[in-house]
Amino acid sequence: MDIGKIKKKTARFHEMNIFLVLIVLIISFSIMNNRFLSFGNITNLLRSTSIIGVVSIGMTFIIISGGIDLSVGSVLALSSVIAAKLMVSGTPIFLSIIISLISGILAGLLMGIIIYEARVPPFIVTLAGLSVFRGIAMLLTGAKKIVGLPENFANFAVVRVFGLPGMAIVWLLIIIIGVIMARYTVFGRNIYAIGSNQEAARLSGINIRASIYRVYALGGLTSAAAGILMAARLCGGSPSAGSGYELDAIAAVVLGGTSLTGGIGGIFGTFFGTMIIATISNGGNIMGINPFVLEIIIGILIVLAVVFDHIQKNKRS
Amino acid sequence: MVLENKEIIRMEGIYKQFPGVLALENVDFQVHKGQIHGIVGENGAGKSTLIKILTGALQPTSGDIFVDSKKIIISNPIVARNIQIGAVYQDLTIAKDLTVAENFFLGQIPRNRFGFIDWKKMIQKTVEVLRELNIEVDPNMILEKLTAAQKEMVLIAKQYFKQYRVIIFDEPTALLTSKDTEELFRIIKKLKKEGVGIIYISHRIEEVFEICDTVTVLRDGKKIACIPINETDIDGLISRMVGRNIDDMYSITHQHSKNEILRVENLSKTGVFNNINFTVNHGGVFGLFGLVNSGTTKIARAIYGSEKFDQGNIYIDSKKVRISSPSIAVDNGLGFLPEDKKTEGLAVKLSVKHNINLSSYSNISRMGFVNGKLENKNAQQLIKSLRIRTPSAEQIVLNLSGGNQQKVVLAKWLVNQCKIFIFEEPTAGIDVGSKEEIYKILELLIKKGSAIVMISSYLPELMGLADQITVVYEGKQMGTLSRNEFDEKRLLQLASGVL
Numbered sequence: 001m002d003i004g005k006i007k008k009k010t011a012r013f014h015e016m017n018i019f020l021v022l023i024v025l026i027i028s029f030s031i032m033n034n035r036f037l038s039f040g041n042i043t044n045l046l047r048s049t050s051i052i053g054v055v056s057i058g059m060t061f062i063i064i065s066g067g068i069d070l071s072v073g074s075v076l077a078l079s080s081v082i083a084a085k086l087m088v089s090g091t092p093i094f095l096s097i098i099i100s101l102i103s104g105i106l107a108g109l110l111m112g113i114i115i116y117e118a119r120v121p122p123f124i125v126t127l128a129g130l131s132v133f134r135g136i137a138m139l140l141t142g143a144k145k146i147v148g149l150p151e152n153f154a155n156f157a158v159v160r161v162f163g164l165p166g167m168a169i170v171w172l173l174i175i176i177i178g179v180i181m182a183r184y185t186v187f188g189r190n191i192y193a194i195g196s197n198q199e200a201a202r203l204s205g206i207n208i209r210a211s212i213y214r215v216y217a218l219g220g221l222t223s224a225a226a227g228i229l230m231a232a233r234l235c236g237g238s239p240s241a242g243s244g245y246e247l248d249a250i251a252a253v254v255l256g257g258t259s260l261t262g263g264i265g266g267i268f269g270t271f272f273g274t275m276i277i278a279t280i281s282n283g284g285n286i287m288g289i290n291p292f293v294l295e296i297i298i299g300i301l302i303v304l305a306v307v308f309d310h311i312q313k314n315k316r317s
Numbered sequence: 318m319v320l321e322n323k324e325i326i327r328m329e330g331i332y333k334q335f336p337g338v339l340a341l342e343n344v345d346f347q348v349h350k351g352q353i354h355g356i357v358g359e360n361g362a363g364k365s366t367l368i369k370i371l372t373g374a375l376q377p378t379s380g381d382i383f384v385d386s387k388k389i390i391i392s393n394p395i396v397a398r399n400i401q402i403g404a405v406y407q408d409l410t411i412a413k414d415l416t417v418a419e420n421f422f423l424g425q426i427p428r429n430r431f432g433f434i435d436w437k438k439m440i441q442k443t444v445e446v447l448r449e450l451n452i453e454v455d456p457n458m459i460l461e462k463l464t465a466a467q468k469e470m471v472l473i474a475k476q477y478f479k480q481y482r483v484i485i486f487d488e489p490t491a492l493l494t495s496k497d498t499e500e501l502f503r504i505i506k507k508l509k510k511e512g513v514g515i516i517y518i519s520h521r522i523e524e525v526f527e528i529c530d531t532v533t534v535l536r537d538g539k540k541i542a543c544i545p546i547n548e549t550d551i552d553g554l555i556s557r558m559v560g561r562n563i564d565d566m567y568s569i570t571h572q573h574s575k576n577e578i579l580r581v582e583n584l585s586k587t588g589v590f591n592n593i594n595f596t597v598n599h600g601g602v603f604g605l606f607g608l609v610n611s612g613t614t615k616i617a618r619a620i621y622g623s624e625k626f627d628q629g630n631i632y633i634d635s636k637k638v639r640i641s642s643p644s645i646a647v648d649n650g651l652g653f654l655p656e657d658k659k660t661e662g663l664a665v666k667l668s669v670k671h672n673i674n675l676s677s678y679s680n681i682s683r684m685g686f687v688n689g690k691l692e693n694k695n696a697q698q699l700i701k702s703l704r705i706r707t708p709s710a711e712q713i714v715l716n717l718s719g720g721n722q723q724k725v726v727l728a729k730w731l732v733n734q735c736k737i738f739i740f741e742e743p744t745a746g747i748d749v750g751s752k753e754e755i756y757k758i759l760e761l762l763i764k765k766g767s768a769i770v771m772i773s774s775y776l777p778e779l780m781g782l783a784d785q786i787t788v789v790y791e792g793k794q795m796g797t798l799s800r801n802e803f804d805e806k807r808l809l810q811l812a813s814g815v816l
Binding site for chain 2: 047184185186187188189190192193196197199200201202204205206207259263264
């Protein structure tokens with residue numbers, strides 16, 4: 001039998017598997033508790049997951065490129081604080097959002113520049129970023145939450161379009177853009193190539209510098225977008241928002257089948273991974289399961305997903 | 318004689334089936350005490366598969382292995398180590414950041430009566446072993462800091478120290494200078510005297526004649542012969558290896574254009590290469606020949622922008638170009654085929670299609686969006702024209718054979734319509750059949766007016782393909798010979814620094 005064909009299948013297989021796990025989860029929760037599948041709960045679930053969901057999209061690209069971004073939570077907080085400060089000072093909402101997004105891009109770009117030019121491992125650079133950007137957010141606000149955002153902005157957290165929460169729609173849009181970028185753009189192709197073999201990519205004439213800059217800038221951008229959603233949800237800019245998100249996002253990405261060594265993975269997988277984690281905590285909460293137990297279950301699931309992957313690969317090769 | 322030199326290992330009727338390929342077919346092989354048994358064969362003949370089975374890295378599909386006439390199953394490398402079979406090519410038990418002495422005692426560090434490490438004993442014993450083998454290395458040296466040759470010697474010494482009964486040498490001289498090679502042979506002969514059974518694999522046939530007692534010839538997974546070395550000669554061995562006339566293998570139709578496509582002037586990099594000059598015409602195949610570390614690879618990479626140089630100029634189609642990175646090189650119509658395909662030429666986790674288009678995405682896209690139809694078309698076309706054997710364009714490259722992988726690398730540059738192909742060891746690690754196919758492709762390329770710069774340390778191939786060869790020794794250009802002046806002896810002399 002042909003190993004290659006099977007392996008390729010396993011990659012797709014993983015997305016299918018993880019999707020099935022999600023469906024099974026949803027079905028079992030809805031059987032166990034009829035409140036779970038209510039329109040209200042599902043839309044609520046989508047809304048509360050949207051912020052980490054957006055962060056995970058940028059993270060997926062970075063991990064596919066063979067890197068990692070530990071600074072996402074801090075960039076999220078910084079951007080959310082910047083947006084809030086601007087709005088409170090009377091800057092138009094739209095302009096505040098744009099500036100906040102740009103600040104996220106710049107934060108990511110800066111890390112990308114250091115990673116590429118100084119050849120410092122992404123883990124180290126973004127670990128420093130985690131510290132630095134959180135610190136800046138704290139300094140900007142005196143460690144206090146910024147309140148008094150314009151109502152028009154804060155309302156976004158509760159706005160619904162065709163019954164769907166606005167925040168979830170933003171997330172779904174970003175997923176679609178992410179899928180398009182990963183599958184249909186030169187940027188996407190190059191990111192996979194770099195993650196699979198950076199030296200081969202370089203010798204093939206791919207501009208590694210541009211790709212690395214862009215992928216970290218993209219990570220900053222999605223973190224900033226998540227920060228704006230966060231500001232709307234909290235009705236303010238909190239400098240402590242998003243702490244620990246880096247690990248949640250990495251968990252979702254890995255659960256979704258993206259390889260931590262780069263080159264393999266996809267956005268849909270991450271979407272399913274994010275949803276599984278959210279579904280377990282949401283469904284578990286409804287059923288009154290101790291949230292600490294839920295955390296243990298999620299941890300086990302992550303390991304199982306990767307082990308299952310390895311077993312399948314080994315069995316067939 | 319036979320009674321004296323007791324058999325250590327016997328492999329009987331070994332078969333190894335890989336998906337789609339029968340890598341070994343009914344192969345017998347044995348090693349005696351104090352015997353140096355050579356294995357020769359073209360790439361893909363099954364040499365490494367046989368060795369991997371012996372070292373426990375692979376399991377045979379069928380067949381038996383006997384150690385001291387007792388049947389044994391070498392289910393993993395640890396079993397191999399326990400029955401004292403060692404291989405020099407890649408010792409997993411070597412730690413690069415530790416010293417020579419520490420490596421010798423890895424896993425069994427001697428302790429003094431206080432339970433602390435007995436450094437004195439370690440150093441003493443290490444010095445003893447090194448002296449016994451006449452290896453001049455400081456036992457306190459960190460392995461990483463040794464030269465390739467020294468590392469190899471240390472590796473051998475370690476296996477000797479561990480009293481391995483069989484030591485496998487897989488292309489041991491690939492990274493060695495001729496002086497180091499002499500040194501290596503001295504040590505191997507010493508091991509032989511001590512009764513170690515030695516398996517010696519090399520592409521360099523002359524070496525096999527110099528050192529081996531017996532030689533086994535493999536071809537296409539079958540054992541063709543197992544003969545005492547003094548009953549054959551180089552021609553006899555080669556004709557057994559290839560099973561065809563070697564003269565046919567390296568012949569291509571040469572082109573005779575007078576228009577230059579690439580000119581390199583005064584290319585220099587302090588301490589690496591100095592004042593390199595050459596011109597390649599449309600349709601030309603230009604050979605860069607040098608022994609390992611002569612600087613040929615660095616020169617090629619400097620032209621391609623992947624290695625910096627201090628001074629000199631490069632002209633393409635008589636226009637001066639500044640190539641400071643591979644991506645600029647690609648824009649100028651250059652393509653680079655590195656020797657190590659897996660680490661430098663291919664993104665092995667990705668599909669054949671993705672790899673074929675790897676350097677062309679900017680040409681088959683609009684506003685950053687890839688034209689999927691063109692991408693597919695490119696892939697299909699090249700799979701067909703280069704006869705890349707793959708079930709589909711979606712196949713992961715990792716699972717192709719070496720020859721097909723090399724074709725994928727070639728395909729990448731064909732799609733990109735590059736004009737100058739820089740080819741490092743074009744047929745290293747690929748089988749005879751694919752070799753010929755690749756030569757045919759080269760022939761086609763030069764016919765279309767492309768030029769090829771070929772870096773090879775394998776003279777017969779280079780002499781067969783190139784229409785000019787420049788020889789580099791320690792970064793110096795020793796001379797350039799055109800086709801009618803080619804002479805193996807002369808080229809080797811130049812490459813060894815003899816003017």
